[in-house]
Amino acid sequence: xxxxxxxxxxxxxxxxxxxxxxxxxxxxxxxxxxxxxxxxxxxxxxxxxxxxxxxxxxxxxxxxxxxxxxxxxxxxxxxxxxxxxxxxxxxxxxxxxxxxxxxxxxxxxxxxxxxxxxxxxxxxx
Numbered sequence: 001x002x003x004x005x006x007x008x009x010x011x012x013x014x015x016x017x018x019x020x021x022x023x024x025x026x027x028x029x030x031x032x033x034x035x036x037x038x039x040x041x042x043x044x045x046x047x048x049x050x051x052x053x054x055x056x057x058x059x060x061x062x063x064x065x066x067x068x069x070x071x072x073x074x075x076x077x078x079x080x081x082x083x084x085x086x087x088x089x090x091x092x093x094x095x096x097x098x099x100x101x102x103x104x105x106x107x108x109x110x111x112x113x114x115x116x117x118x119x120x121x122x123x124x125x
Contacts, residue, residue: 003069003071007039008063019064035093050063061113062112064110
């Protein structure tokens with residue numbers, strides 16, 4: 001079995017639905033205006049994005065985890081995003097179908113975050 005790297009991808013509910021529809025096997029195509037797919041190397045970094053960006057943007061954020069072969073990933077550079085502790089691959093959108101073909105096993109959800117629900121005021125009788 002080939003050596004793999006564990007990667008993380010923070011997603012919102014719509015993207016998670018599309019991942020689920022794929023049988024947990026691939027990420028959906030990028031939308032217009034999204035030329036790069038950014039899988040990250042640290043779970044903590046993915047948690048921060050899911051919690052601090054996806055939740056305010058769409059009401060929920062999820063952290064997915066998956067593995068990709070080292071040999072395939074070697075064609076992409078690792079980029080720092082605000083420091084050495086936050087790194088990610090930059091995969092051009094047109095390469096995402098091929099990237100999906102190199103995911104080993106299934107994509108899984110390892111964390112989820114939701115908007116805090118305000119408590120309803122108690123009824124007075």
